[in-house]
Amino acid sequence: MDGDRVEIDGGIMEGGGQILRVSTALSCLLGLPLRVRRIRAGRSQPGLRPQHLSGLEIIRDLCEGKLEGGEIGSTEITFTPGKIKGGTHIADTKTAGSVCLLMQVAMPCVLFAASPSELHFKGGTNAEMAPQIDYTLMVFKPIVEKFNFTFNCDIKKRGYYPQGGGEVVVQMSPVKELSAINLTERGTVTKIYGRAFVAGALPIKLAKDMSAAAVRCIRKEIRDLYINIQPVREPDDQAFGTGSGIIIVAETSTGCLLAGSSLGKRGKNSDKVGIEAAEILLKNLKHGGAVDDSLQDQLIIFMALAKGVSRVKSGPITLHTQTAIHFAEQLTKAKFTVTKSEEEDPSKDTYIIECQGMGMINSNL
Numbered sequence: 001m002d003g004d005r006v007e008i009d010g011g012i013m014e015g016g017g018q019i020l021r022v023s024t025a026l027s028c029l030l031g032l033p034l035r036v037r038r039i040r041a042g043r044s045q046p047g048l049r050p051q052h053l054s055g056l057e058i059i060r061d062l063c064e065g066k067l068e069g070g071e072i073g074s075t076e077i078t079f080t081p082g083k084i085k086g087g088t089h090i091a092d093t094k095t096a097g098s099v100c101l102l103m104q105v106a107m108p109c110v111l112f113a114a115s116p117s118e119l120h121f122k123g124g125t126n127a128e129m130a131p132q133i134d135y136t137l138m139v140f141k142p143i144v145e146k147f148n149f150t151f152n153c154d155i156k157k158r159g160y161y162p163q164g165g166g167e168v169v170v171q172m173s174p175v176k177e178l179s180a181i182n183l184t185e186r187g188t189v190t191k192i193y194g195r196a197f198v199a200g201a202l203p204i205k206l207a208k209d210m211s212a213a214a215v216r217c218i219r220k221e222i223r224d225l226y227i228n229i230q231p232v233r234e235p236d237d238q239a240f241g242t243g244s245g246i247i248i249v250a251e252t253s254t255g256c257l258l259a260g261s262s263l264g265k266r267g268k269n270s271d272k273v274g275i276e277a278a279e280i281l282l283k284n285l286k287h288g289g290a291v292d293d294s295l296q297d298q299l300i301i302f303m304a305l306a307k308g309v310s311r312v313k314s315g316p317i318t319l320h321t322q323t324a325i326h327f328a329e330q331l332t333k334a335k336f337t338v339t340k341s342e343e344e345d346p347s348k349d350t351y352i353i354e355c356q357g358m359g360m361i362n363s364n365l
Contacts, residue, residue, distance in 0.1 A: 005033040005078065006331065014323035015042020017052045021105040022301055022324050024056060026331040028063050028081045028109045029305070029360065035078045047073040051097025051123060055105040058091035058119070062109050084364070086115035086174065093123035096164035098130030103153075103170060108301050111149055114364035116173045125158045125166035126197075126245050131294055132261050133158070133168060134195060134247045139257045140298060143291070147302045148179040158199060158234055160243030161265075176365050180308035180357055181299075183290040187254030192218065192227045192281075194249055196274065198264075199234035200242030206270045207231035210246045213274030218248070221282050244270070246277045250285055258284045258292040287315030288341075288348035296353075300324035304334035307359035313341060316349055325353075333358045 008023045020036060027034040040046045048056070053070055056077065060067045063084045069077035091102045099121035110117040125133040131140065137153055145151075151172040159166025196210040211229040218227055229248060244264030249257055260281030262273045284292040290313045291299065297320035303310040314321075317338055325336045334357050341350035 005035050008034060008036040008327070008330075009038055010036045011038035011041025013326060014319045016040050017049070017101065018297070018320055018323055019327060020052055021055060021101065022327045023331060024059050024079055025105050025108050025301060026328065027079055028059050028065065028084060029112055030331065031081055032331065033078070033080045035076070037076045039075045039077065041075070047075045048077075049097065050095045051093045051101060054091045054093045054097065054123070055102050058089055058102065058106050059109060061089050062106065062113070062117075084109055084113040086110065086113035086117045088118045088120070090120040091122065093164060096124035096127055096159065096161040098127040099123045099125055099166060099168045100127075100131045100133060100136050103136065103168070104298060107151070107170070107172070108305060110172050111175050111178070112360065112362045112364070113174045116171065119170045119172075121168045121170065123159065123164045123166060124161060125155065125168060126160055126243055126263060128161065128263060131298075132245060132247055132263070133166075135259055135261055135294065138247065138249050139259045139292070139295060143183070143257060143295060144299070144302060146181045146183070147306055149175045155238070158239040158243070160199065160239075160241040163241050165240030174362055174365060176362050177360060178302060178306040178357070180306045180310040181303070182311050183256065184311050184313040184352065185254045186256055186288060186290045186313065187252035189222065189225065189250045189285065190253050192222070192225055192248060192250050194229040194247050195232050196229055196246040197232045197234055198244045199239035202242055202244050204231060204233045206244055206264065207233065209270040210244070210264070210274035213271035214246060214248055214278040217275045217278035218282065244273070246274055248277050248281050250281060254290075256290045259294070260284060284315065288343065288345070288350045289314040293318055297321040297324045300328055303353070303355040304328040304332045304357060305360040306357035308357060310355045310357060312353045314351055314353060317351055317353070321353070
């Protein structure tokens with residue numbers, strides 16, 4: 001500690017941008033001045049990339065905070081938060097950096113703002129190494145709203161690697177506090193649906209091929225369910241650049257949503273893209289958890305802030321989740337425990353993530 005500045009080592013565990021997102025969001029929420037050293041030390045190109053800098057800048061703007069070391073390539077920042085206000089804010093990566101990762105850092109903060117917020121995120125909507133915007137809308141949104149808040153997310157324009165150029169507008173009203181969640185009953189899969197998309201210069205046939213390959217792959221394991229994966233060509237006025245990909249969601253009898261997704265890229269066969277997404281979905285269904293591997297870590301910050309005990313049943317704990325838990329515990333008074341689930345079926349590799357939340361209260365309301 002330097003005075004009362006919290007010191008964060010950005011090079012441990014997952015060693016990437018997630019440490020920055022979790023710790024700056026919590027710093028902003030709790031009014032804790034922060035220093036993060038060795039930023040993204042675990043990456044081939046360490047230091048801040050454009051999307052991380054955009055995330056830091058929007059947090060700074062949301063709370064009229066002070067940011068030092070905010071340059072591309074910087075491996076150390078200090079952040080001094082102010083009061084979270086609300087209003088309209090823009091974060092633009094000017095690259096194909098993921099809008100969904102920008103959303104991850106800003107969203108918890110504006111829940112505890114003084115007034116409603118409208119956030120404009122610009123960058124890539126369907127980017128590698130990040131949730132696709134379709135995942136955010138189809139899986140993340142309905143599940144995270146169980147914490148007792150709602151948000152509106154409008155895709156103005158889709159943008160793809162390498163230019164980005166997408167824009168998403170998120171509207172949210174503040175809440176007094178978040179409720180704990182219980183996602184431990186998986187139930188049975190009742191439907192499987194999704195979308196295979198192409199945009200720009202790519203023919204709709206590629207979307208149909210991705211969809212058909214995905215259905216064939218799922219059919220080998222799940223024979224009796226109707227599978228509806230829509231091939232879509234994104235309208236030219238609603239997409240910037242050329243891109244393709246697929247997301248497939250399984251919905252269960254208890255309202256759980258688990259997904260698999262994949263992106264197309266030059267030289268990658270469209271059947272392979274479809275099969276990849278289907279295999280990720282099947283793997284998520286096999287472990288028996290109530291959330292998929294991509295949602296696991298995204299719930300941690302909300303569990304930490306909520307009032308009461310949250311319980312989530314998941315597959316094997318990812319490094320992203322372990323990292324989120326580590327920093328959530330370091331910065332908040334929340335207490336996490338992860339235990340192997342006592343399954344009747346020993347073939348299932350499931351865990352219960354339990355959190356006694358800190359019960360953050362919005363003092364502005």
